Amino acid sequence: MNRKDWLASLAVDATPTIEDCIEQLGATFPLLYQYKETEQDPQWHAEGDVYIHTGMVLSELYVLLSNEASHITGESRQALILGALLHDIAKPMTTRRKEVKGVERVVATGHEAMGRSYVAHRLLNLELSYSVVDSVMGLVGEHHMPKLLVIKQMGAGEYWKLARKASMELLYWLEVADMKGRICEDLNEQLDLLAQFRLFCEEYQLWKEHKPLLQLAADMAPHLVGLDETTKDMVFARTMRDFEEGDISTFEEGIARTYSYRQGFSEVYVLYGPSGSGKSTWIERFGPECEVISLDELRAEINGDRSNQANIGKILNTARERLKTYLRAKKRVIWDATNLREDFRSLICRIAFDYHAFVTMVVFHKSENQLFVDNKNRSYPVPEMVLRSQLDQLEWPVPEEAHRYWVIDHQGNTIKQSGSFKRNNCDKTTGSINN
Template identity: 50%
Template sequence: MKITTWLEHLAVDAMPTIDECVEQLGPHIDYLNRFKDTPQDHKWHAEGDVHIHTGMVLDELYLLLSNQASHIQGWQRQALILGVILHDIAKPIRTREVDIQGKIRIAAPQHEDIGRSYLAFKLHHLELSFEVVWTVLNLVGEHHMPKRLAIKNMSVSDYWRLARQVNTELVYWLEVADMRGRTCPDLAQQLLYLEEFKLFAEDYGVWGKPLDVRSKLAPELNQLSPHIQDYVYAHALYQLENGKITQPEEALGTTYQHREDHPHVVVMCAPSGSGKSTWINQNYPDYELVSLDVLREEFNGDRSIQKNIGQILQAAKELLRVSLRKKQGVVWDATNLRSDFRALIIDLARDYHALVTLVVMLQPEKTIYKNNLARQYSVPDSVLDKQFDDYQLPALNEAHQYWVVGEKGKTLFRNGYYRESGDGFC
């Protein structure tokens, strides 16, 4: 069966075995082929390796989809099945022995985030809608959060953050299947944590949907200009999810001083060859540009030479500060693949009360390698290889606004924009 047809059937009634899933998806997502060689801890996962575990989780999911979760249909069914198949996709590279309270155990630290980032470009090789791609990425990246929120008795703001990032009901069903699809001594307690998560998500108004911030701000914002609407709305999301305010309406006061006149910082995030320069010229031609490539050429005589990094970064940050002080629009043009690199710029922009837009460019890997070769300033494949290895897919709350761009500059997804109703795929 062709992969496209196979994927389509997942949205209807297909219930493929783990072996069939690996056969179909393994040529596109290589880590699946290493599941059988990836061990798990004998206490937490007495059932065996990752391949066995994933097969058991799939079987449990199919039982749920036939009963309590039978209302999950169409693209959400497709995304949930793919999320289960891929939820442990990074375990083959993250599994290791670790010392936990004086005992040597087998664990796979950070496999959720690393799995999400690994898949960010892989899934674009498949014929999937972006709503499915985005949902799968976040099911993988957030699948341990439901239990973590309950176990650590985390705050309402943490539930709000999670609900904007991923559909809380879908990730709940994934984790129920994940827990049932293993052999461990504390299964009943683990499932109880998930029920607590569900109750809290319902109580906080985010069961299967993000917090409705827009309607609560509408009476005031609808009387204001569009650039103020976006500023207040985006800051309300950020402040709510970081515990700085407890009601959306509070953002009307916290943003009042700067909402009329504020800088706008656009931070690019993409590997070399993704078309950042072209996209910037088409969308923000009048903005000031802070380009690390240009500064490397000024300092080193060649933009490919990676030296004087500290001086270049300081010069770039000073250029940014100039625009921030003038309350201008400015684009920070660099790969910005790591979250700590992005945080340096975004935190600085927030200090000046800027509106920060993060532009994430996602395309199939093969397209990026091909486009890179056609560029005037191409980088070696080995450099691109490392960029993909280092890549950390940004979370929504890293910036005020989030814009995902696909091939040929096509907008795939935007979040944090007041006038756009589709702030997610829940």
């Protein structure tokens, strides 16, 4: 069976083994070949390595899909199976031995977020809809969160955040399979934590869609009449963010907090994307009236060559000072750089937040294969080894890094939004993975 048909079969009734999955997808996700070599801590995974565990998780998931979760069909079923296969994909990169309280343990710290980053551009090489790609990324990146939210007794706001990144229902079923697909002493306790997670999701109306955001937009709509679309987004996104942080409890508080900004506020668009993502083309179309701070252009200005990486401190300081000047003047600003690391992005976002700017994260999501093709056709291509390094080290952005979050496809179209008033107010069928 060819790959396209094999992937399509996951949406119907296929139950491939771990061997089948690796045969079909190993070339796209080479870390799958390292599952057998990746050990796990015997206290939590007495069954053995990641290969054995993942095979057991898939088997348990198929049992669930034929019984309690038989209502999960089509693309949701496809995403859930791929999420199970890939949920520990970064363990080969992160697994190490560490002494904890005098005992040597096997840990894989951060494998969830690193896994999402690893699959982000590779998933687009496959014959999948974007909703499936987005859903799989959410499952891989957030599969540790259901139990953690319960253990830490987190409030509704943290559940709101999670529901903007992943389907809560699919996360639940993935984690039930994850727990049952291992040998550990506290299985019943782990499953009880997941049962509590489901109850909280249902209580907060987040189980199948992010109903609170739809309700928030509906409640706010009469108060936003006459405002332009960006201002509506600003009021809505700031209120949403304040709810998530636990700073307010009613939408009226959110509206009141934004009155002082409505007469004029700066906007900052922080771009993310490896070389060849289409950032420059998008800027030409979107931002002719914006101030653009380009690190490439600053390298050309200061070093005489946009590819010269010298004087990085001076370049960054110059860029930050220009940003602050524009923010004081309440300008619209585009921060044009690859911004592949979260700490680089957060530094710019913090400056913008300090100046009360409205911040949009613009994420360019193009397949790994297309990135290499398009890089060759750029006016200023980077060496292939540099692009490969970017893809291996990138840290995928998440919605809470900014007020508003846009994902741009290879054609320059916006294919996902978070923090948009219009989308939440008008699209009543939108599920949690697309909010």
